[in-house]
Amino acid sequence: MKYPIAIEPGGDKLAWSVVVPDLPGCFSAADSGVDEAIENTKEAIELWIEAALDAGEDVPKPSSITNLQKKKEFKGCIWAIAEIDPALLSDDIERVNISLPKRVLARLDAKAKSAGENRSAFIAHMAISA
Template structure:
C-alpha cells in the first residue's frame, strides 16, 4: 500500500446565512462549483462534497482540474473584494486526481466471483473494468 498524501485545501467563499437563508459557498478555482448549507459547518462540508463531484465529472470528461490557488491571490481579485465574504477552505483527498492503476487483492466467495465474471463477460468487460464501472456508476 502506498503512502497517502495529505489533503488538498481549496479556498472557498462563503455568503453569510441567516435564520431564513442558507449559507452559500462558491469554489473560485472550479467554475460552476458551488454548494450551500443551513449551518456554517454544513456549508463547508457540502462544499467538500461538491468539489469531489466536480473533480470526478471533469476527469470523466477529460478536462483539466485546476489545483487550489493561494488564498491571497484569490482575495486580491476585485470580484472577491469586500467585507461580505467569509473565506475558508474545503479539504479534498488528492486521490481524486490520481488515475494511477493499482493492483488490489480482494476476497470473494466463488459463487459471487462466478456471477461477477459472467456479468463482466456479458458486458464485454474485464473483471477489473467491470468492477470499476460498477463503482463509478453507484
C-alpha cells in the same frame, strides 16, 4: 489538495452560500454556519472533480486566497480552505484483495466476459457508471 472557498454569511432566515472560485459552477450552501458550509463544499468539490475526470477534463489547480480576495465579486466573503483527498485525482493502479462468494464471482466473471472486459475493468466500469 486544498481549495480556497468563498463563503457568503447567512443568518436566521438566509443560508450560508459558498462558491469554489477555481472550479466553475461548483457551489454549495449550509443552514447552520461556517463549519457545515465547509463540509458541504468538500462534498461538492469531490463530485465536481469526479464529473470532470469522467468527462476527460482537466481539474484546475487551487489558486491562492490572497489573489482571490482582490476580486470584487468576493467582497465581504469569509475565506476558508476545503481540503480534498488527493487520491481523487490519482489514476495509479492499486491491487486490492476482495472476498466474494464463488457464485457471485462466477456471475461477475460471466458478465465481464460478455462485456468484453476482464474482471478488474468490469468492476471499475460499474463503479464509474453507477
